[in-house]
Amino acid sequence: MRDVIVAANWKMHTTPADAGDLAVTIAARTRVAGVTRVICPPFVCLAGVRDALATADPEVAVGAQNVHHELAGAHTGEIAAPMLVGLATWVIVGHSERRRDAGETDAIIGRKLGRVVDAGLRPILCVGEQLAEREDGRAVAVVEDQLRGALADHEPERLAAAGMVIAYEPVWAIGTGRNATGADAAAMAEAIRAALAGLGWSDGGDGVPVLYGGSVTSVNIGEFLSEASIDGALVGGASLKPDEMAGIVARAGLTAAARGLAA
Ligand code: PGA
Numbered sequence: 001m002r003d004v005i006v007a008a009n010w011k012m013h014t015t016p017a018d019a020g021d022l023a024v025t026i027a028a029r030t031r032v033a034g035v036t037r038v039i040c041p042p043f044v045c046l047a048g049v050r051d052a053l054a055t056a057d058p059e060v061a062v063g064a065q066n067v068h069h070e071l072a073g074a075h076t077g078e079i080a081a082p083m084l085v086g087l088a089t090w091v092i093v094g095h096s097e098r099r100r101d102a103g104e105t106d107a108i109i110g111r112k113l114g115r116v117v118d119a120g121l122r123p124i125l126c127v128g129e130q131l132a133e134r135e136d137g138r139a140v141a142v143v144e145d146q147l148r149g150a151l152a153d154h155e156p157e158r159l160a161a162a163g164m165v166i167a168y169e170p171v172w173a174i175g176t177g178r179n180a181t182g183a184d185a186a187a188m189a190e191a192i193r194a195a196l197a198g199l200g201w202s203d204g205g206d207g208v209p210v211l212y213g214g215s216v217t218s219v220n221i222g223e224f225l226s227e228a229s230i231d232g233a234l235v236g237g238a239s240l241k242p243d244e245m246a247g248i249v250a251r252a253g254l255t256a257a258a259r260g261l262a263a
Contacts, residue, residue, distance in 0.1 A: 002209045004225075005165060005232035006030070006126060006249050006255040007038040009065060009092060009213075018050030019045035025242045027057035029248035034256025034261075036232075037249065038063045038090050038124075039239075043079055046087040046131045063090030063124070066098055069111035072185075081119035091116045092234075094126045094150060108150025113150060117162040124165045124234065125150060125212070127192070131172035140191045143168070148197045156201040165209045166192055167234040173214025173236060178225075185212040186227035193229070213224030218247025223253045 019041045028250060030037055040063035041049045066085070068078040084091065085193030093107035093116060094119045104112075111127070116123040127146040129139040147166075151159070168188045173179050180188075189210040210226040213234030224230045232252055238244035256262045 001259045001261060002207065002231045003036050004034060004210060004252050004259065004261060005038065005209055006252050007063065007090070007092075007165075007232070007234045008040060008209065008245065009095070009234055010041045010240060011041060011097070011236060012015035013126070013240055014041055014045050016045050016048050020048040022240070023060070023241075024052050024056040026239075026245045027053060027060045027125050029242045030060075031057065031244035032152050032253035032256070034259070035249050035252045036263035037061065039103075040065050040088075040090070040092055046084070050087055062088045063092060063094065063099075063122075064088045065092050067091050067093065067112055067115055067124065068107050069115060070255070071115065081115035081121065084121060084154040085119055088121065090122045090124060092124045092126060094146070095126075096126060096169060096174060098127055100171075106146050109146075109148040110153055113154060113159070117154075117158055118163075120162075122163045122165070123159075124167050124211070126167045126169050126234070128171050128174075128214070129171040131170075132174065134170065134180075139170070140188065143188060143192065144195045144235055148199065151196075151199055152156045156196070156199065160201070160207060161202075165211060165231075167211040167213045168192060169213035169234060176217070177215050177219075179215040179220050180212065182227050182230070185224055186229045189227070189229035216248065218244050218251070220250045221251045225251055 038061045093112040129142040193205035209231035216233045
C-alpha cells in the first residue's frame with residue numbers, strides 16, 4: 001500500500017524566529033497514526049524547524065522547497081543538494097512558482113531530481129497544467145510532457161528506491177481558492193501512472209505516491225482522499241494554519257486507516 005502523505009509548503013513565509021514554534025504547534029495538532037507528515041519551510045528556517053521537531057516530534061519530516069541542479073560552483077545565492085543533508089530529508093522540485101519565477105525547464109528539473117536522489121533525499125516532483133491548457137483539453141498531454149522531460153534520463157528503479165512522490169498541482173488552482181474536482185485529480189493521477197508505465201516503470205507506477213495540490217483545505221481534502229489513486233496533499237496557504245493542518249491530517253488518517261497503515 002502506498003504511503004499517505006501530507007506535505008506543507010510554507011513558500012516564502014515564516015522567519016527563523018517563528019518557524020520552529022509554528023512547526024511544533026502543527027506537529028502537536030497532527031499526531032495521527034499512519035500519515036507521513038512533511039514540513040517544507042524556507043531554506044533559512046530549515047535548521048530551526050529541524051531542531052524544534054527533533055525534540056517535539058521527530059516523526060515529522062523536514063523538506064526543502066528547491067535545490068540547485070549543479071553540485072557546487074559559482075552560483076551566488078544558490079543551495080546544492082549535499083548542503084541539505086542533515087537539514088532536510090525531502091525536497092520539492094519543479095514547483096510551478098519556480099517554473100514561473102525562475103524559468104525552470106523540465107530538463108533543469110530533471111537534473112535537480114538527480115541531485116536530490118544522489119544526496120539520499122526524497123523528491124516531490126511537481127507537475128500541472130495552466131488554465132488555458134486545461135480548457136483546450138491538453139492537460140494530460142502537458143503533464144505527460146513534463147514527466148517525460150524531467151524523468152527521461154533517470155532509471156525508474158533509482159527514483160522508486162528514493163521514494164519519489166509526484167504532486168499534481170494544476171497551476172490555476174494554486175493559491176486561488178479554486179480547487180480541481182476529486183474526479184479530475186484522480187483521472188490525472190491515473191494518467192500520471194500510465195505515463196510512468198510508458199517510461200519503463202515496471203510496476204506501471206503503482207508504487208509512486210501521487211499527491212494533489214492547489215487550494216487544499218480541511219473542507220475539500222476529503223474530496224481528494226476519497227479517490228483511491230490520490231495518496232495525500234501538498235498544501236500551501238492552509239499549511240500555515242494549525243487548525244487547517246489538524247483537519248487535513250485528521251482526514252488523511254482515515255485514508256491511512258482504511259489502507260491498513262495506521263496499525
Ligand atoms: P495552495 O498552494 O495550497 O496555497 O494553493 C499549493 C502549492 O503551491 O503547493
